[in-house]
Amino acid sequence: MSEPVQFVSQKVDLDYKVVTSPVARRFAELMRAGRITGHKCPVCGRVYVPPKGFCPLDAVITDESNEVEVRDAGTLTSFTVITPIQYQGQEEKEEYVLANILLDGASGTVGQQRVEGIPHKDVRMGMRVKAVWGGDADEGSRGWGLTGAIKHWEPSGEPDEPREKYQDHVL
Amino acid sequence: MSERVAVIGCGQTHHRKVRDDLSMAGLVREAAERALGDAGMDWTDIDAVVIGKAPDPFEGVMMPEVYLADALGCAGKPIMRVHTAGSVGGSTAVVATHLVSSGVRERVLTIGFEKQSEGDTTWGLGGGRSGSVGAGGYFAPHMRAYIDRSGAPDYIGPAVAVKDRRNALKNPYAHLKLENLTIETVMESPYVWEPVRRLESCPTSDGAAAMVLTNERVAGSRNAAWVHGTAIRSELGQFPGRDPVNPQGGRDCAADVYAQAGITDPFNEVDVAEIYVPFSWYEPMWLENLGFAAEGDGWKLVEKGVTDITGELPVNVSGGVLSSNPIGASGMLRFLEVALQVRGLAGEHQIEGAHTGVGHAYGGASQFFAMWVVRSEKP
Amino acid sequence: MRDVAIVSFAQSTPGLTDVEETETQLLFPVINEALDGIGITRKDIGFTCSASCDYLAGAPFAFVQTLEATGAWPPISESHVEMDGAWALYEAWVRLQHGDVDVALAFSSGICSRADISEVLAIELDPYYLAPLWLDPLSLGRLQAEAVGQEPPTEQPKYTDAAAAVILAAGDRARELVGRPAWISGIDHRTDAHYPGVRDLSKSASARIAGEQAGVDKAPVDVAYVSAQYPHEALILMDALGLKHVFGLATNPLMVSGLIQIGTAADAVIKGDASRSVGHATAGPCLQQNLVAVMES
Numbered sequence A: 001m002s003e004p005v006q007f008v009s010q011k012v013d014l015d016y017k018v019v020t021s022p023v024a025r026r027f028a029e030l031m032r033a034g035r036i037t038g039h040k041c042p043v044c045g046r047v048y049v050p051p052k053g054f055c056p057l058d059a060v061i062t063d064e065s066n067e068v069e070v071r072d073a074g075t076l077t078s079f080t081v082i083t084p085i086q087y088q089g090q091e092e093k094e095e096y097v098l099a100n101i102l103l104d105g106a107s108g109t110v111g112q113q114r115v116e117g118i119p120h121k122d123v124r125m126g127m128r129v130k131a132v133w134g135g136d137a138d139e140g141s142r143g144w145g146l147t148g149a150i151k152h153w154e155p156s157g158e159p160d161e162p163r164e165k166y167q168d169h170v171l
Numbered sequence B: 001m002s003e004r005v006a007v008i009g010c011g012q013t014h015h016r017k018v019r020d021d022l023s024m025a026g027l028v029r030e031a032a033e034r035a036l037g038d039a040g041m042d043w044t045d046i047d048a049v050v051i052g053k054a055p056d057p058f059e060g061v062m063m064p065e066v067y068l069a070d071a072l073g074c075a076g077k078p079i080m081r082v083h084t085a086g087s088v089g090g091s092t093a094v095v096a097t098h099l100v101s102s103g104v105r106e107r108v109l110t111i112g113f114e115k116q117s118e119g120d121t122t123w124g125l126g127g128g129r130s131g132s133v134g135a136g137g138y139f140a141p142h143m144r145a146y147i148d149r150s151g152a153p154d155y156i157g158p159a160v161a162v163k164d165r166r167n168a169l170k171n172p173y174a175h176l177k178l179e180n181l182t183i184e185t186v187m188e189s190p191y192v193w194e195p196v197r198r199l200e201s202c203p204t205s206d207g208a209a210a211m212v213l214t215n216e217r218v219a220g221s222r223n224a225a226w227v228h229g230t231a232i233r234s235e236l237g238q239f240p241g242r243d244p245v246n247p248q249g250g251r252d253c254a255a256d257v258y259a260q261a262g263i264t265d266p267f268n269e270v271d272v273a274e275i276y277v278p279f280s281w282y283e284p285m286w287l288e289n290l291g292f293a294a295e296g297d298g299w300k301l302v303e304k305g306v307t308d309i310t311g312e313l314p315v316n317v318s319g320g321v322l323s324s325n326p327i328g329a330s331g332m333l334r335f336l337e338v339a340l341q342v343r344g345l346a347g348e349h350q351i352e353g354a355h356t357g358v359g360h361a362y363g364g365a366s367q368f369f370a371m372w373v374v375r376s377e378k379p
Numbered sequence C: 001m002r003d004v005a006i007v008s009f010a011q012s013t014p015g016l017t018d019v020e021e022t023e024t025q026l027l028f029p030v031i032n033e034a035l036d037g038i039g040i041t042r043k044d045i046g047f048t049c050s051a052s053c054d055y056l057a058g059a060p061f062a063f064v065q066t067l068e069a070t071g072a073w074p075p076i077s078e079s080h081v082e083m084d085g086a087w088a089l090y091e092a093w094v095r096l097q098h099g100d101v102d103v104a105l106a107f108s109s110g111i112c113s114r115a116d117i118s119e120v121l122a123i124e125l126d127p128y129y130l131a132p133l134w135l136d137p138l139s140l141g142r143l144q145a146e147a148v149g150q151e152p153p154t155e156q157p158k159y160t161d162a163a164a165a166v167i168l169a170a171g172d173r174a175r176e177l178v179g180r181p182a183w184i185s186g187i188d189h190r191t192d193a194h195y196p197g198v199r200d201l202s203k204s205a206s207a208r209i210a211g212e213q214a215g216v217d218k219a220p221v222d223v224a225y226v227s228a229q230y231p232h233e234a235l236i237l238m239d240a241l242g243l244k245h246v247f248g249l250a251t252n253p254l255m256v257s258g259l260i261q262i263g264t265a266a267d268a269v270i271k272g273d274a275s276r277s278v279g280h281a282t283a284g285p286c287l288q289q290n291l292v293a294v295m296e297s
Helices: A024-031 A145-149 B024-039 B062-070 B088-099 B121-125 B132-148 B158-168 B183-188 B249-263 B282-287 B298-305 B326-342 C023-037 C061-070 C085-096 C117-124 C139-147 C171-177 C205-214 C232-242 C255-272
Strands: A036-041 A065-072 A071-084 A098-104 A110-115 A127-134 A150-155 B005-012 B047-052 B079-082 B107-115 B191-194 B206-215 B225-234 B271-275 B356-363 B368-375 C004-011 C047-051 C076-080 C101-110 C161-170 C182-191 C223-225 C276-283 C288-297
Touching: A024 A036, A024 A145, A036 C171, A071 B132, A071 C205, A098 B132, A145 A150, B005 B024, B005 B088, B005 B326, B024 B062, B024 B107, B024 B206, B024 B282, B047 B062, B047 B088, B047 B326, B062 B079, B079 B088, B079 C076, B079 C085, B088 B107, B088 B206, B088 B225, B088 B326, B088 B368, B088 C076, B088 C085, B107 B326, B121 B132, B132 B191, B132 C047, B158 B183, B158 B282, B158 B298, B183 C023, B206 B326, B225 C076, B249 B282, B249 B356, B249 B368, B249 C085, B271 B298, B271 B326, B271 C076, B282 B298, B282 C101, B298 B356, B326 B356, B326 B368, C004 C171, C023 C061, C023 C101, C023 C161, C047 C061, C047 C085, C061 C076, C061 C101, C076 C085, C085 C101, C085 C117, C085 C161, C085 C255, C085 C276, C085 C288, C101 C255, C161 C171, C182 C205, C182 C255, C205 C232, C205 C276, C223 C255, C232 C276, C232 C288, C255 C276, C255 C288
Parallel strands: A110 A150, B047 B079, B047 B107, B271 B356, C047 C076, C047 C101, C223 C276
Antiparallel strands: A036 A065, A071 A098, A071 A127, A071 B191, A098 A110, A127 A150, B005 B206, B005 B225, B107 B206, B225 B368, B356 B368, C004 C161, C004 C182, C101 C161, C182 C288, C276 C288
């Protein structure tokens, strides 16, 4: 005697082409060459990293003529330690740190950046960090974009920034 | 120019991790039929349906209002689907209110639902890719920033978690029933998104909420909650200088709805509040954002027990999002619970003499806000 | 009811496919054009409603990105529907009835060329009984064509990429903004039952009701733009709306096509090419859900 059917597992599998917009493509290629760039809004002067191709506050288009370079170092403004939740497709197993980092020269943070090279309990707001680049730009073995070209961030050893410097830069 | 809007029926499901006894259609009908019964109405009395839910990948059904039209008795009627991320339950109720206040419709059924057991929420929140950190992973740095700015002691978050779960024990519909939860238990439990622990985080739930909204003529002499204000705000999620800890959008939304309702001193004029707290620290944060406490002081209200069910400003006496979180319904549950309160129908978690209630929902990168004010009396 | 008119309409270049831009980047110039056309800025907008589809974009919460095209700072009064832009227009029209705001923006976007639309649309069907059959738009179109005695289509519609924006204004504000506002004299939307098997597919009952409620037949219609992907759909809609001639869709930019048809119908009035026009949007299998708007000079 079999049981009534209560659940039917129906996996829906859809394929999407992920297209990189021209603005994002240029940013990613420059990252591969070891350079982090943004667009500076001609109206308000905010530097967006990564660039959006427009300033959403002033509703103006930006392009390569507004391109500026920022340092691959900055201040950690906030962070969390992630305990990865296991679900189908999840590849993360170990705890790791994700942080928002205000790069020197940028007006806003790059978010959800991995920080390594320091015990998790010692990570703190205001800490100075620098990028650890992956691969080799000249050999062409470096990945693309913010998560492909930079493996993670690590403490730079500089003195911490005081709260006034980071508290308005959670994002 | 504007019709008065009455909430004459409220209904919700028993929220559970898995409602294995119902399809999605059954889930929305359970809530809707309770709301219709409360309103003393039948499916044929409804002239429009407004339904809201969070992203469709959570269940794997695209634009579910198309499929649910039959279950909701909509053949020949209008049905609309609102989607504003986590605030959707609230904004759906706001859209439904507009349909009545504008005079376009007279009897609107509004529903919010989520059947999260049909998919995987963390997968969904991560866009179907590896490395999803869920909502908590995104918000944890903001909560850390609040703690840093305010100097709040570390047990405040756990205190909120304990309070809401204790309240949930009085709510027959709530999902989590955690007896004997203490601050110590919470503080000793593992982190998921440090500094946020699993026991300080919302569950994922299957559930639905429904309300019947009508104009004054149709409401007649029924026991109704009267809508005194609705407001909705959206804010850019990421730009240099944005503050997600005390977002402008939330402040503006609250100021707008208070002005409509004639509230100038929220702390003293509001009897009961249901605010969207999916992670414990959002209670002190939103108390400040919504003007119930000065900036930096929200945590003190928690510490003093002001937001307890016996306190001066009871917050989330239903158990809140921390106890039941069918995402598409959660915002509407906040609106629904305060409507129940001012109608005197909240049962075991009723606040005596509640005349003015505030419902609040938020979503996205703390960027979408929806609120309403309801009272026992007509505006 | 307050008198509300469409005062401006803009869309991306028709027939685009394989765009490289994001939906937000597509929307940005379109919204700018709609605003510039009547000389206002984002600051003049009192309410905004957007429309898009996460499953079309392939990401939950995809709609959040398009907020950047609105300049939502300081925060704005804004909502979103996961439906064709025509329903965003409807929500904006309802909101303007309240009397406290006079100008609203409704917009939508959709990029179809990054996914197999026949698969994406199949999952809007009942997940228990219909979706497992993977009914694609062509099969559904063939079912309905046969029901109405027409030659079944042999090709799927051409799905394209688009963004569109419409600006609505009430009363005197509309008259200030444009010489010939396209007054919305009636607007309504209805749905039929979902299951094709329980409906008479040769007719569109919901389009008929929506058309009646919107008052299509109250006066002669100069031009009508309906969201028909196939000739048989156009026939069914003509019958439902009591129209002798309609313009259908040359290509189908999902989530935007209805808004484009209504905007185009409004534009005919604004430009003086028509005194009375009809725009129509649809959603769901076999014209299940329909929205009809009537514009007059």
